[in-house]
Amino acid sequence: MVLGVRAARKQATRDRVLAVARELFQDVGYEETTIRMVAKGAGVSVGSVFTTFSGKAEILSQVMDDRLDTLYAELDRVIPHLRGPTVDRLRSVMAVHYGFEMRRPRMFLAYIGASFAWSPGKVIPVGRNARLQGMLRDILVAGVESQEVRPDADQQTFIDVMLASYFWNYRLASQQGLDAEALIAVMDRQIGLLFDGVAAR
Amino acid sequence: MNQMPTRPFTTGPAPLTRRALAKQQTRQRLLAAAKQLVTERGYEAATVRDIAAAADLSTGAVFASFSDKAELFNEVIIADYAALLERMNSVAAGENSTHATLRKLLALAYEFHAGELPLVQAVIGFSWQRDAAIERRNREGVTLILARLSEVLRGGVESGELAPTLDIDLIAEMLWDSYVANYRRAIFDGWDLEALGDRIANQIDVLLDGYQNAA
Numbered sequence: 001m002v003l004g005v006r007a008a009r010k011q012a013t014r015d016r017v018l019a020v021a022r023e024l025f026q027d028v029g030y031e032e033t034t035i036r037m038v039a040k041g042a043g044v045s046v047g048s049v050f051t052t053f054s055g056k057a058e059i060l061s062q063v064m065d066d067r068l069d070t071l072y073a074e075l076d077r078v079i080p081h082l083r084g085p086t087v088d089r090l091r092s093v094m095a096v097h098y099g100f101e102m103r104r105p106r107m108f109l110a111y112i113g114a115s116f117a118w119s120p121g122k123v124i125p126v127g128r129n130a131r132l133q134g135m136l137r138d139i140l141v142a143g144v145e146s147q148e149v150r151p152d153a154d155q156q157t158f159i160d161v162m163l164a165s166y167f168w169n170y171r172l173a174s175q176q177g178l179d180a181e182a183l184i185a186v187m188d189r190q191i192g193l194l195f196d197g198v199a200a201r
Numbered sequence: 202m203n204q205m206p207t208r209p210f211t212t213g214p215a216p217l218t219r220r221a222l223a224k225q226q227t228r229q230r231l232l233a234a235a236k237q238l239v240t241e242r243g244y245e246a247a248t249v250r251d252i253a254a255a256a257d258l259s260t261g262a263v264f265a266s267f268s269d270k271a272e273l274f275n276e277v278i279i280a281d282y283a284a285l286l287e288r289m290n291s292v293a294a295g296e297n298s299t300h301a302t303l304r305k306l307l308a309l310a311y312e313f314h315a316g317e318l319p320l321v322q323a324v325i326g327f328s329w330q331r332d333a334a335i336e337r338r339n340r341e342g343v344t345l346i347l348a349r350l351s352e353v354l355r356g357g358v359e360s361g362e363l364a365p366t367l368d369i370d371l372i373a374e375m376l377w378d379s380y381v382a383n384y385r386r387a388i389f390d391g392w393d394l395e396a397l398g399d400r401i402a403n404q405i406d407v408l409l410d411g412y413q414n415a416a
Contacts, residue, residue, distance in 0.1 A: 196411025
């Protein structure tokens with residue numbers, strides 16, 4: 001389908017706004033970035049930003065949604081090659097996440113923080129990413145088949161606890177300046193500890 | 202002959218001067234007003250001007266006590282953690298397992314904040330966005346609670362209920378991570394105290410499962 005001139009222009013504005021916002025959120029900070037700054041950087045009026053987005057929170061949400069394509073492409077490359085024990089496969093999936101998100105840590109931290117302020121129903125809260133949950137569940141199910149994981153283990157709670165710690169570890173990046181490698185090391189310990197609870201005995 | 206002085210030595214903190222007392226009262230009033238306004242409107246919408254007005258003080262009085270809104274709100278949070286710890290300490294343990302004690306303490310924490318979810322929402326959002334100095338001070342509040350949870354876990358290891366290989370501080374942190382993450386369910390999905398309590402109980406199970414010694 002060919003877009004009309006008008007629709008094409010609207011799409012181009014939208015893309016520019018998102019690209020500019022992504023840079024500002026990381027370089028200047030989410031709180032500090034204003035719609036006016038985004039409009040100026042994208043070479044459009046403040047009014048035209050608001051015809052496309054309801055506000056800054058929606059722009060952040062869209063920027064974060066868009067990043068998922070790149071993240072999943074990366075995971076799709078890695079996952080088929082995962083070998084070794086179940087616990088290490090889980091660690092690898094989470095390590096890919098830290099490696100990816102820590103390329104723009106400031107933006108990601110703002111995203112987690114802002115997700116608590118968003119009104120219900122508007123945005124999917126962080127941590128309910130069905131695809132990530134599905135990936136982890138597949139690994140656990142395979143672990144049951146290979147008799148590494150107890151068949152009666154509470155897989156959903158395991159995943160919930162793991163993801164809660166996964167997100168909360170980003171605090172260490174903001175408070176103590178930990179980098180991706182250091183966060184991966186913390187998560188490796190946490191996954192090891194959690195896995196002790198579901199491991200076949 | 203000289204009389205020995207009969208006045209006994211004063212013990213305890215010296216009485217506050219009138220000025221210091223007034224300053225402390227101002228501070229308390231601002232903390233209470235900030236807490237109330239943030240609970241009603243959220244952090245961003247509660248302006249320093251409105252907080253001062255609600256406390257019946259001038260905007261200048263706010264800045265005489267706190268360097269900015271972030272510091273003021275951070276002190277609200279810390280006072281809140283201290284009050285929560287006091288509540289936790291006032292319940293006699295009386296439970297017959299580490300699991301039950303942890304569940305009781307965390308259920309108590311959910312109950313403690315039940316009427317002020319918007320405040321919790323603001324606190325969590327706030328904790329991701331501030332500078333390192335504020336963040337460290339904020340951490341002091343959480344550390345009080347983490348120490349309490351670690352103490353319970355340590356008791357479990359000492360009584361032989363839990364394996365000595367258990368990494369106490371790591372589990373306490375992870376327990377807290379899950380505890381906080383569950384607030385999303387209360388905020389976005391309207392979960393009640395019972396649902397939160399059941400969920401944290403399952404999470405405690407999973408966290409301790411690998412370290413439970415056979416009874």
